Amino acid sequence: MSFDCSEHLSYKVLHLTGEIDLSNSSKVRRCLLDILNNERSVIVDFSELKYIDSSGMATLVEGLNIANKKGLSLTIAAANGAPLQVLELTRLNQVFKIVDSVSEIRE
């Protein structure tokens, strides 16, 4: 697993790569909470994400809750394959705003 950040308009983009599981979701959590604590809306880019377990999903749910409370947004982009199925299985696809790609997000 690796993750890095980039900018898109006023958003911070968190790119997740590989597999997010119990062994590394805490690192993603720290990064996500840092972004939100800096009052930035975030796009989580799933395009290179192969697998995400429920600790990863829980991290995103926590992030969304914080974003909502702060009047920010957390959007998932380019969900596909197994991560998309996890979103559907947990019905979180109805909770998160999901877009096809980062570039789809406009101000």
Added chain:
Amino acid sequence: MPENSNQSSDTEVLDASVLIEVSHLSSSYGERQVLKDINLSVNQGEILVIMGGSGSGKSTLLRNMLGLMKPSSGEILFEGMNICHATRTELLKLRRSMGVAFQGGALLSSLSVGDNIKLPLRQHTDLDENTISIMARLKLELMSLANFEDLMPSELSGGMLKRAGLARAVIMDPKILFFDEPSAGLDPVTSVELDQLILQLRTAMSMTIVVVTHELESAFAIADRIAVLFDGELVITGTVDEIRACKDERVSNLINRTPREVQVDAEKYLSRLTKGAD
């Protein structure tokens, strides 16, 4: 082609897709041999159903695969590691990648449903409590048990206990889930819903699932392959179609729900019945 129990398995060169390889496994309770020379593999990502009547040895096979019982002979490799000779520490580590849903749910009666489900995460991870709580609630939602988090196990019905047990079994997103008699004691609708849930878990969570059951409809609905046990012997392992087409009387009797005809030795039977009589 279906495999039969006489096929030997090559444990030296383990196929990358094989998660568990059971080779020449025999197991006994004291003098009574319960499993006889079982050869069986569990492939990555598949749903393998172990079927058989009562006393056929399926629960014993499950206990052996979990490392809860030492076989009298043979070996079980989990990702290449022989669990029959594993140390306690190795077994504990291994079990973190296994989820087990027992028949009755096996929840701790002194803890709420939520705390039961969170227990493995609190014991085995250093995840933040917020993450743990959301993970538990996600699993409760998945099992249609939202809002039951604060109840005690004694306040749940049998079907709910089973689903709560499943929630705890999958809370760590295990590599492999063992499910003992998922449908037992459930109404038909709940049973079908549980079957669908098992299929979804496999697809979305990339889980390998081993189900022990004697429920035909459930087995046929979820299985990629079925292994049929009879009196401790593995009669056949095959796809649903192969099992349906199997001509072996022991398999067709199971499928057609034909009662077993018990053959008795008349002299010994009479002797047993009249033991101690004048």
